[in-house]
Amino acid sequence: MNKHYIRAIVYIHPTQQQHQQQQQQQQQWQQQRQQQQQQQQQQQRQQQQQQQQQRQQQQQQQQQQQQQQRQQQQQQQQQQQERGPHSQTAEPSSSGEEGDKKGP
Secondary structure, rough: OOOHHHHHHHHHHOOOOHHHHHHHHHHHHHHHHHHHHHHHHHHHHHHHHHHHHHHHHHHHHHHHHHHHHHHHHHHHHHHHHHHHHHHHHHHHHHHHHHHHHHHH
16 A cells, blocks of 8 residues: 555656646746737837838928928029119110100
């Protein structure tokens, strides 16, 4: 009886250990899965940040384009101002013609 009892005890212990090991392995699996999920979330966040940076760059490009357009407008205005005196010299002749017309 004693021998059988001892064998039984010896046999029970390893199975319990196996169960515990399996549970630990499962827990490790779960932890690894959680870590993978966290990594995926971090990657998604990084992608979102990159998208935001791209948007900011696009906005900066738009602003630069607007500044360029303003510069072009300023250049056009300067050209008009430079032409101004020439056009004014031509105006008196036209006003003179009008005066001639009004005379008779």
